[in-house]
Amino acid sequence: DTAVSQTPKYLVTQMGNDKSIKCEQNLGHDTMYWYKQDSKKFLKIMFSYNNKELIINETVPNRFSPKSPDKAHLNLHINSLELGDSAVYFCASSQATSGVDTQYFGPGTRLTVL
């Protein structure tokens, strides 16, 4: 069974469109994350949710809106897509125990904006 899954794996769309990426984890973790990896391969945190509450919201345009319907899901909705949004988006989850945790990453969603 896949621990952290994302859909779709590939997403090609036009500028100005609105799209969503879904993430699900079956590990029973309390915390979920979204990371963005750009064309230069830099991997950066975007959002973090702990028990369905937003914990981290890095400097991300408000066109990006995460939604966590329950602890097992963290979806990412992007409005008015721009060329610069093209990247690979990774979802991750973790469960901290005594301050230590391991983040499990999904396979990534490659978003291409034309």
Place this chain on the structure above:
Amino acid sequence: DAKTTQPTSMDCAEGRAANLPCNHSTISGNEYVYWYRQIHSQGPQYIIHGLKNNETNEMASLIITEDRKSSTLILPHATLRDTAVYYCIVRSPNYGGSQGNLIFGKGTKLSVKP
């Protein structure tokens, strides 16, 4: 910004030990050293972490210097499948708050050659 310094790239012969260094001279007393890797086109994968003592698991060993200003990840018998970018990350304990996000640097691209 990442709080670690790693060589940009390294080569290793298949079957030999791969020793990946990391400098973290500004590490604080309660910060952990984590190692993740990213195989091409996949999500990052946790390898190992440590605080003060050396650690070993089924994937690798982590050697942390006594002053904690540097560490070495050791893959004892590297295989072609170990070719990946390896990230050394210094991180505060995660208690479900904003400390949870991983700050990825550029990492070391390890190429294991036949």
